[in-house]
Amino acid sequence: MDAAPGAAVPRRFPAEVGEPMEHRRISRAELDAMGAFRSPRLRAAFDAVDREAFAPDRFWGYDTDDHGLHEVVDKHRDEEAWRRTVWGTHRSLILQMDDGVTPEQGPARGDFTSSISGLDIVFEKLNRLDVRPDSCVLHLGTASGYDSALLCELVGDGNVTTVECDPVLAAGGAANLARAGYGPTTVTGDGLVGWPPNAPYDRIVSTAAVRGVPEAWCAQAGEGAVVLTPFNTLFAPGGLPRLGVRGGVAEGRFVGGACYMWARGHRPVRRIDPPDRARKEASVLDPAEVPAGDWADRFALGLLLPDVAYACRGEGEGRRTQLWDEDGTSVAVVRHGAWWLPDAVTVYGRRNLWAELVRAYTVWRCEGQPHYQRFGLTYDARGRRLWLDDPAVVLRSSPHRNGTGWD
Numbered sequence: 001m002d003a004a005p006g007a008a009v010p011r012r013f014p015a016e017v018g019e020p021m022e023h024r025r026i027s028r029a030e031l032d033a034m035g036a037f038r039s040p041r042l043r044a045a046f047d048a049v050d051r052e053a054f055a056p057d058r059f060w061g062y063d064t065d066d067h068g069l070h071e072v073v074d075k076h077r078d079e080e081a082w083r084r085t086v087w088g089t090h091r092s093l094i095l096q097m098d099d100g101v102t103p104e105q106g107p108a109r110g111d112f113t114s115s116i117s118g119l120d121i122v123f124e125k126l127n128r129l130d131v132r133p134d135s136c137v138l139h140l141g142t143a144s145g146y147d148s149a150l151l152c153e154l155v156g157d158g159n160v161t162t163v164e165c166d167p168v169l170a171a172g173g174a175a176n177l178a179r180a181g182y183g184p185t186t187v188t189g190d191g192l193v194g195w196p197p198n199a200p201y202d203r204i205v206s207t208a209a210v211r212g213v214p215e216a217w218c219a220q221a222g223e224g225a226v227v228l229t230p231f232n233t234l235f236a237p238g239g240l241p242r243l244g245v246r247g248g249v250a251e252g253r254f255v256g257g258a259c260y261m262w263a264r265g266h267r268p269v270r271r272i273d274p275p276d277r278a279r280k281e282a283s284v285l286d287p288a289e290v291p292a293g294d295w296a297d298r299f300a301l302g303l304l305l306p307d308v309a310y311a312c313r314g315e316g317e318g319r320r321t322q323l324w325d326e327d328g329t330s331v332a333v334v335r336h337g338a339w340w341l342p343d344a345v346t347v348y349g350r351r352n353l354w355a356e357l358v359r360a361y362t363v364w365r366c367e368g369q370p371h372y373q374r375f376g377l378t379y380d381a382r383g384r385r386l387w388l389d390d391p392a393v394v395l396r397s398s399p400h401r402n403g404t405g406w407d
């Protein structure tokens with residue numbers, strides 16, 4: 001890893017909310033109406049940082065065409081559309097797919113591996129982060145540098161350390177920041193191990209999803225620090241826990257939803273490789289009962305079963321639920337049609353994942369189908385725990401600080 005403190009250049013983009021920045025004004029009004037500027041300091045930061053200075057001339061738009069492809073938004077082809085997209089409140093701008101393997105030349109489909117996040121979630125997270133003017137902040141995922149610049153406005157350049165693992169993106173983000181007059185510490189490396197030279201941090205915020213709070217973050221968090229990070233389970237992505245750190249214990253609830261790409265290092269392996277031999281059994285549960293559609297319910301269930309991936313495909317009698325574990329060697333396939341017959345479930349491998357799902361579903365039902373925001377996490381020397389409403393009401397635990405599944 002290498003760190004490059006940026007040069008202290010005067011800001012190029014002072015507050016300028018007025019003509020001719022029509023889309024910027026619309027976006028500001030919409031964010032205001034949404035309550036995104038719960039602190040006036042956030043409105044001032046929005047006004048001070050020009051998002052256009054951080055957006056490349058070409059990127060992929062979030063929405064897809066009839067073929068499911070993301071179209072390239074090109075400033076030189078249609079500047080108006082480019083500007084409108086850059087200031088779009090609810091959409092991210094896709095900077096990279098498939099770790100850069102997918103070429104940027106034309107419409108494409110792939111896994112998003114870098115983007116400039118939508119303004120709505122950027123400001124929602126800043127509200128939740130609740131920085132003080134002198135908070136020392138560790139930020140994972142520099143990418144374009146846009147939200148690092150917002151942090152610089154809020155706490156001062158000298159208090160911001162931003163880490164990006166992709167060297168090309170890291171260089172681009174650092175250049176954007178320097179050109180716009182911001183000088184945080186920019187680090188090329190793995191943000192999951194933090195950046196010890198600038199610790200302790202008062203706030204640790206990630207723009208990529210983890211499946212567990214890294215030990216390094218807790219070690220580098222000062223007393224009373226806040227950790228805010230997108231959090232995925234294999235079962236369902238998109239939670240946003242906010243943990244307070246005191247006396248070596250990181251603890252807090254899920255405060256909202258935040259759909260982000262996986263942090264490199266926490267991405268699941270995408271492989272399904274079950275043994276040839278399977279066993280058949282009956283199901284005690286109608287597979288249609290498992291909450292497939294409602295994200296909040298699915299995420300809650302995923303917290304109880306974090307290391308099992310879920311998919312549901314097909315229609316009518318042909319509909320199937322499929323579950324698989326991290327290394328793809330345990331798999332369960334459940335038939336929706338005539339699910340009560342003795343051969344509805346096909347189980348491969350060591351773990352009976354359908355039985356595990358039924359157990360997790362039963363716990364969730366017996367607890368009154370709690371909303372995911374009633375769940376919280378604790379990480380300490382005793383390992384990690386999932387609790388409901390109160391840290392003393394532990395639903396699942398593991399003596400291992402790292403990892404995903406519960407013991």
Ligand SMILES: C[S@@+](CC[C@H](N)C(=O)[O-])C[C@H]1O[C@@H](n2cnc3c(N)ncnc32)[C@H](O)[C@@H]1O
Pocket residue numbers: 113114115116117140141142143144145146147148163164165166169189190191192207208260261262263264265
């Ligand atoms: C949603 S983007 C960040 C958006 C950025 N904050 C902006 O405003 O442009 C997430 C970024 O996190 C980076 N990332 C993923 N895993 C990482 C890791 N382990 N360490 C550092 N950066 C990581 C990705 O390369 C990607 O650029």
